[in-house]
Amino acid sequence: MELVIDRWIHVLAGVTWIGLLYYFNFIQVPGLGKAKADGTAAGITKHIAPNALLWFRMAAAVTWLTGAVYLERGSFGMHAAFTLSGAAAPIGIGAWMGTIMLFNVWVLIWPNQKKVLGLVEASDEDKAKAARTAFLASRTNTMLSIPMLFFMISGTPAHTMGVFG
Amino acid sequence: MNPLDSIAGTIIAGVVLTVVFYYVARALVG
Numbered sequence: 100m101e102l103v104i105d106r107w108i109h110v111l112a113g114v115t116w117i118g119l120l121y122y123f124n125f126i127q128v129p130g131l132g133k134a135k136a137d138g139t140a141a142g143i144t145k146h147i148a149p150n151a152l153l154w155f156r157m158a159a160a161v162t163w164l165t166g167a168v169y170l171e172r173g174s175f176g177m178h179a180a181f182t183l184s185g186a187a188a189p190i191g192i193g194a195w196m197g198t199i200m201l202f203n204v205w206v207l208i209w210p211n212q213k214k215v216l217g218l219v220e221a222s223d224e225d226k227a228k229a230a231r232t233a234f235l236a237s238r239t240n241t242m243l244s245i246p247m248l249f250f251m252i253s254g255t256p257a258h259t260m261g262v263f264g
Numbered sequence: 265m266n267p268l269d270s271i272a273g274t275i276i277a278g279v280v281l282t283v284v285f286y287y288v289a290r291a292l293v294g
Contacts, residue, residue, distance in 0.1 A: 192285050
């Protein structure tokens with residue numbers, strides 16, 4: 100039962116994380132470009148983006164932690180998954196992608212977004228560099244989410260041999 | 265040009281990665 104609850108929270112947090120990732124990439128970034136052009140960007144950068152980023156990075160952390168618990172206590176074990184051993188390789192590939200994505204959120208996206216949004220001091224040149232780094236890290240995560248989700252759903256014991264065997 | 269600069273390029277790159285890693289996973293599962 101504990102594992103089911105863990106997996107339930109993993110999926111809830113994952114939906115929140117990836118949902119906000121898609122919101123940033125498909126809605127906010129293109130919308131912000133238009134909002135800057137007509138002088139209405141402040142509403143987004145001041146009232147929406149900081150709150151969305153808070154939910155985004157916390158959901159990322161919860162998704163990874165509950166995923167790690169499920170990997171360790173589930174059928175494969177974290178060691179077999181992260182060393183891509185045998186039948187654990189598909190979920191291990193998904194776990195590696197999720198781990199890279201978590202790194203991107205906390206190390207590349209959040210610190211650089213703080214500069215872009217003016218939450219920390221930065222020169223205009225620093226802000227431009229930070230915006231590009233955060234953008235590419237966010238786009239990398241959007242790209243990785245596609246195979247990550249495939250391996251997340253196909254890497255469970257019920258499907259592994261049918262899909263990869 | 266960086267494919268990640270467009271949404272379409274990002275999605276296509278993700279699908280290509282999925283196919284590549286599918287065959288990697290198949291080889292690892294044996």
